[in-house]
Amino acid sequence: MDTLSFKTISANKATVKKEWVVVDATGQSLGRIGAKVAKLLRGKYKPSFTPHVDCGDNVIIINADKVVLTGNKWNDRIYLRFTGYPGGQKAYTPADLKAKGDDRLFRKVVKGMLPKNRLGAKLLGNLYVYAGTEHKHEAQQPKFIDINALK
Numbered sequence: 144m145d146t147l148s149f150k151t152i153s154a155n156k157a158t159v160k161k162e163w164v165v166v167d168a169t170g171q172s173l174g175r176i177g178a179k180v181a182k183l184l185r186g187k188y189k190p191s192f193t194p195h196v197d198c199g200d201n202v203i204i205i206n207a208d209k210v211v212l213t214g215n216k217w218n219d220r221i222y223l224r225f226t227g228y229p230g231g232q233k234a235y236t237p238a239d240l241k242a243k244g245d246d247r248l249f250r251k252v253v254k255g256m257l258p259k260n261r262l263g264a265k266l267l268g269n270l271y272v273y274a275g276t277e278h279k280h281e282a283q284q285p286k287f288i289d290i291n292a293l294k
Contacts, residue, residue, distance in 0.1 A: 154193040163285035181256035207245035208274040
């Protein structure tokens with residue numbers, strides 16, 4: 144058996160094939176859709192996945208205002224932020240983030256599921272969130288995918 148024919152293919156910036164995908168968040172749980180979007184952004188669903196390269200897709204989330212949190216999590220869940228000054232700890236809820244814009248809630252959730260380095264910050268830039276069904280990326284000809292079909 145010729146072992147030289149079994150070479151590991153490592154994708155790089157020039158060889159990666161990035162696509163534009165649209166995900167509908169209507170009636171979806173926030174954490175579940177966030178986990179699947181994070182995997183799409185990272186490129187984990189592709190056979191050419193390389194951990195240190197941005198090989199994921201550009202993801203457009205529509206109907207972000209119709210996302211669901213079960214129970215009373217809209218008001219009971221608390222996110223904390225610390226300014227670094229004495230008495231500078233701020234607490235806010237998902238309802239507060241949604242009131243400021245659906246973009247902030249999705250970005251907070253997905254950011255926590257991405258790597259905590261420069262690559263994770265770059266991947267988060269490939270996420271676009273819109274409250275309604277209209278988005279401004281029609282020129283990229285995005286394809287609609289069913290998020291429930293992904294694992």
